[in-house]
Amino acid sequence: MNFRKGAKVWVEDKHLAWVPAEITDCRGKQVQLQIGSGKTVLALPEKLFPRDADEEEEHGGVDDMTKLTYLNEPGVLYNLQRRYALNDIYVSLIPLATQVMFKIMLRSILIAVNPFTKLPHLYNVHMMEQYKGAPFGELSPHVFAVADVSYRAMMNEGRSQSILVSGESGAGKTETTKLIMQYLTFVGGRAAGDDRTVEQQVLESNPLLEAFGNARTVRNDNSSRFGKFVEIQFDANGRISGAAVRTYLLERSRVVQITDPERNYHCFYQLCASGKDAEKFKLGHPSHFHYLNQSKTYDLEGVSNAEEYMKTRRAMDIVGISHEEQEAIFRTLAAILHLGNVEFSPGREHDSSVVKDQKSTFHMQMAADLFRCDVNLLLATLCTRTIQTREGSIVKALDCNAAVASRDALAKTVYARLFDWLVDKINISVGQDPNSCVQIGVLDIYGFECFKHNSFEQFCINFANEKLQQHFNEHVFKMEQDEYKKEEINWSYIEFIDNQDVLDLNAETDRDNCSLG
Numbered sequence: 001m002n003f004r005k006g007a008k009v010w011v012e013d014k015h016l017a018w019v020p021a022e023i024t025d026c027r028g029k030q031v032q033l034q035i036g037s038g039k040t041v042l043a044l045p046e047k048l049f050p051r052d053a054d055e056e057e058e059h060g061g062v063d064d065m066t067k068l069t070y071l072n073e074p075g076v077l078y079n080l081q082r083r084y085a086l087n088d089i090y091v092s093l094i095p096l097a098t099q100v101m102f103k104i105m106l107r108s109i110l111i112a113v114n115p116f117t118k119l120p121h122l123y124n125v126h127m128m129e130q131y132k133g134a135p136f137g138e139l140s141p142h143v144f145a146v147a148d149v150s151y152r153a154m155m156n157e158g159r160s161q162s163i164l165v166s167g168e169s170g171a172g173k174t175e176t177t178k179l180i181m182q183y184l185t186f187v188g189g190r191a192a193g194d195d196r197t198v199e200q201q202v203l204e205s206n207p208l209l210e211a212f213g214n215a216r217t218v219r220n221d222n223s224s225r226f227g228k229f230v231e232i233q234f235d236a237n238g239r240i241s242g243a244a245v246r247t248y249l250l251e252r253s254r255v256v257q258i259t260d261p262e263r264n265y266h267c268f269y270q271l272c273a274s275g276k277d278a279e280k281f282k283l284g285h286p287s288h289f290h291y292l293n294q295s296k297t298y299d300l301e302g303v304s305n306a307e308e309y310m311k312t313r314r315a316m317d318i319v320g321i322s323h324e325e326q327e328a329i330f331r332t333l334a335a336i337l338h339l340g341n342v343e344f345s346p347g348r349e350h351d352s353s354v355v356k357d358q359k360s361t362f363h364m365q366m367a368a369d370l371f372r373c374d375v376n377l378l379l380a381t382l383c384t385r386t387i388q389t390r391e392g393s394i395v396k397a398l399d400c401n402a403a404v405a406s407r408d409a410l411a412k413t414v415y416a417r418l419f420d421w422l423v424d425k426i427n428i429s430v431g432q433d434p435n436s437c438v439q440i441g442v443l444d445i446y447g448f449e450c451f452k453h454n455s456f457e458q459f460c461i462n463f464a465n466e467k468l469q470q471h472f473n474e475h476v477f478k479m480e481q482d483e484y485k486k487e488e489i490n491w492s493y494i495e496f497i498d499n500q501d502v503l504d505l506n507a508e509t510d511r512d513n514c515s516l517g
């Protein structure tokens, strides 16, 4: 861009990302700028972005990003910041073609900034009533507006809809998904007599899945460690008639390995705080269990593990999990905790292992009792490996490290199977409507992750996110621009970063990993 003296621009700042500035001299290769604090700085013109003139700026920011004169990164961030300061956490992005044609939004985008504080006035019944049937864009941007537009599109066009909730860990995806489900059960629910209606079951499946699939991470006290796609089915009258949850990529490694200040899955701490039930399974404080005491964080701020246990039990009741099944679920959790406390020491034979001491023998017996299996069989499973050969099977002893690896592998597999079983149970209990031909799908998968040590799990998560990003690019940039062309709208082509290269590289790495593994 050609900048002239007096032009308002954004310039990069080490601490604040971008700061507003005004050009005071542009004769050299670098332009001279005066920033807000009165300081003069030099910058290359290609590093600058044009900025709306101060007098043009609306005090509280704009509710639709396309209203900005300059739609660039600093302008977008500044607008979000100004709205956030007034607790306006939602901003929409209404594509031009949609505005011109006044048609049902096909690709409506809502940006939500996590308020990290409760804003009950934004989500009460009164708000839901306001957004019900309101033309998109008439009221302030809101997650209910997106849910409403997809509901109406589904009803008017008779076509299923999808809502993709995306963002990095802690951005607010799960909360947003819950609000969408809450709104859809509001517009598509029946007058509830008892609390086991389909919509109530759909909503109550959330706390249940969270108890078993969420954990504290460094970024989020209630981080979903799995992805989920919730399909809500509707009948011809627009009433909810069934639902199905599909889950992806549960983080299995967390069951056996955690670092401070993270936690294992919530359900373990809830069970330890359950009083009589914990006693029955010979559990105690989480600090007594290896799978929980690798981190010293046992409690979450403002959360009572005992109360959460009761809530999980109630959610199980509502979802339709019998008391017998509930008992089996918690028995399995207790077995996993006892199993984790089994330690090994070298056996008499070379490279073999035995249960270390009396304490470990107790936990081994407990695990076997709770798994309802033979303790010697369980021991043999952990301390030996059976290799099939043409001549028959050979039993090979395992050293202590390998026995620990077997123990952890068993714990991870049992937990993952339990989680899948729970999801199946929810689906069977809530029920699917075979006659439903329309549904709204809400996808909430965990966002990009980059830790100090990244495992194959991070690779899979990030790969899935790249795929979604490409889907977004495809729909928001490519298809939208095709539509502009078709409708002969005058616009300038938008350059965007195509992530196809990243996907190709990931696919290659994935293939290599598979052939290695």
Ligand SMILES: Nc1ncnc2c1ncn2[C@@H]1O[C@H](COP(=O)(O)OP(=O)(O)OP(=O)(O)O)[C@@H](O)[C@H]1O
Binding pocket: 114, 115, 116, 117, 118, 119, 167, 168, 169, 170, 171, 172, 173, 174, 175, 176, 220, 221, 222, 223, 224, 225, 445, 446, 447
């Ligand atoms: N709309 C909201 N209103 C109030 N608080 C919110 C809202 N959205 C998010 N939060 C707060 O932020 C926390 C993190 O949000 P959430 O669990 O939805 O993030 P996420 O994007 O799903 O993270 P992850 O990928 O780790 O699962 C919530 O526990 C809640 O405290």
